[in-house]
Amino acid sequence: MNHLIEQAGLQESIVCDSAGTGDYHIGSPPDERMTLAASQRGIILKGKARQFQVPDFEAFDLILAMDRENLRDILFLDATGKYGDKVRLMCDFATRHRIRDVPDPYYGGPEGFNQVIDLLLDACEGLLEYVMKTYSLPAKGKVQ
Template identity: 50%
Template sequence: MMTKVLFVCKGNICRSPSAEGVFRQLINDAGLGEVVRVDSAGTHAFHIGEAPDARAQAAARKRGYEINHREARQVSADDFREYDLILAMDWEDLSDLQRQCPKAYQHKLNLVMRFANEYEEATVPDPYYGGPEGFGKVLDYLEDACQGLLELVRKRATQYQAA
């Protein structure tokens, strides 16, 4: 059984494509690429069709993640049904998702930092209006959160294989 994870931020050009890139690399390295599907989207339509922010791409590339293949998209009604976990970067994104999401799927929504083990911050800060150092901080947070998330999907995959 496949586990489907959707990362969400405001415009889908900084944080959520970075999370997607980090998590995709982790699941591939763990040999889970066949049982975990990962994607990203934005709560708003600001950047639909655009590539990730050049600063996000540069920061990701420095750490060995490729995110340049992404095109920004907005969360769709189908996403709430299709994905098992829909992980927001901050409280505003989570609130936007909660307003859009049908009641039957609200349990799928959470903050990505819920899975962090090293950092105690509840949210991933938006680096868009800051300097390049903000993009490195975003990756620090996302690497931590995605490592915790990897443990969850690994357990899930193991449980399904055993059943």
């Protein structure tokens, strides 16, 4: 998503962060196999793993889960139900794929990572379009 935000020249207007629902991998860089799959598409993955925290509900306008299990885990942290309208599945924004849960590629081969990158690119393109329209943000660069 950050790659597309930068391409559109919207890094001053859109903040995108990533967090897992589990505490394993905290502080770790992106998986090497995912980094390779992304780099083959000209995308450089940055950052380190962190865990989703309750204050994230206030910090972000949208909270996107990769699958229904993570969606449930996130909503469980919203004890009052105040933020449910902010939480959605990432693939709700996909336009070319029908899959709604991002599959876990970690126990398969490189094809799983390629499939996930393709699925997430589709979803991120739709998400960027949604955010630009919802918040009336004109692209300053190339939008793909």
